[in-house]
Amino acid sequence: MLTLDEATGLTTAAQHAAADLGVPMSFAVMDAAGHLLSFARMDGAPWVSADVAQGKAWTAAAYGTPSAAQKDKMEPMPNFAAAITVMTHGKFTPQIGAVPVFRGETLLGAVGASGGTGEQDEAVCSTAVIESGLSTTR
Amino acid sequence: MLTLDEATGLTTAAQHAAADLGVPMSFAVMDAAGHLLSFARMDGAPWVSADVAQGKAWTAAAYGTPSAAQKDKMEPMPNFAAAITVMTHGKFTPQIGAVPVFRGETLLGAVGASGGTGEQDEAVCSTAVIESGLSTTR
Amino acid sequence: MLTLDEATGLTTAAQHAAADLGVPMSFAVMDAAGHLLSFARMDGAPWVSADVAQGKAWTAAAYGTPSAAQKDKMEPMPNFAAAITVMTHGKFTPQIGAVPVFRGETLLGAVGASGGTGEQDEAVCSTAVIESGLSTTR
């Protein structure tokens, strides 16, 4: 499991990466079961990004893949996507911007971002994971 | 009505079929009214598959047809699909992966799976029904 | 973590204990994060017991204590109890009838029952845990 020190390290590293891009974002770190560990909303990031970052992180944790994989998979199945979103009370968010976090073979959780383009959000998350000595793949 | 012995037999048969495929899945067996009778999540299946398998089984029980039929029917009507999903609190799941269970002319319930491709999920459910001496059609 | 074999063993042991009492019940086994692993509804148990058993098991898993402890704690705080129930989308169920499952110091999950009196429900769950070689306390 991720410690709080590790989870805080992930949100902090993500903030630095987003600051380098000049894009204010929200960041959420969840455990492997989809429960929140650490969160930060940067000055200037829209408040709705707080919910969206959490939804993306939840999605990456639930499937152990970048949330972008669910975006791609669900593109031809909008009705199925809507069903999963409703049955999970709005957590399922099939959109680019979150990555899973692995230590070796073990899924520890996920980090998600919102505030930039989806591509920027994901890049910042990936950078944070790698700079923390963890991995986004098994 | 399905007995618990029959419902448990369905989840067990489905597990064996999924193990043969090498794909960990969740399985839900519901009665004809859409209420849960038996459930099993295989080691290694994602926890989110627990909700999805139940949604598919609910959908097959509600209409007495494979949940794939609702996928096909709802494809040109996304707003209607979303409405049914929301009004049923996320139970309606128009996606392949569940089949109804009949004894003779009588609808007894449904079995749904999640964890593989939709086609794999449905195949495993169908196998379980047939091996249990029941039928997926009237 | 509980394996499916262990989770199925818990629901089966609970069924035998409830059959000894002559009371049909539903049983739910959840992992330590509150996600469903195994479920069985006995012949003659009311369908609404399916939801209630899951709510109780969730509550025991969330706090690592019998759900009865939440009943006692929340008795003088009905408004707080209602808030947690709503924020957890109906999962929080402060009522006797579920126990946590430990192996040594580790919380593995919880088993909950519904269908009898709360005391019967809890007794059946405790019996199942102990007969499975696990423990309801650290």
Added chain:
Amino acid sequence: MLTLDEATGLTTAAQHAAADLGVPMSFAVMDAAGHLLSFARMDGAPWVSADVAQGKAWTAAAYGTPSAAQKDKMEPMPNFAAAITVMTHGKFTPQIGAVPVFRGETLLGAVGASGGTGEQDEAVCSTAVIESGLSTTR
């Protein structure tokens, strides 16, 4: 408005105060509009405390008073309390454990905690606000 530096300072100060008590907790800092700014779940705090801490912080931010004031006010009005909880989707949490954050006359937001007794949760929040050079009252 609270900066992220200030919000992070509040969660960090709260962690130190909770560590002094030896009680693992979750902490949520919200802005004056009830939107999340910073969050941390300490190692060993139950995952359900993540939701409860946010509910309490939301309540303190919404009314500009400690969430305990809503507990007291709503004690004789359980139906009204339930209505507000449901209409706010579980955000309204009338329970001790969160305080508002003021700079001079201005309400900046709130900090909430969960994991200890309600009194411990509130004490840790108050300590964090005062150590951060801010105030819990106008």
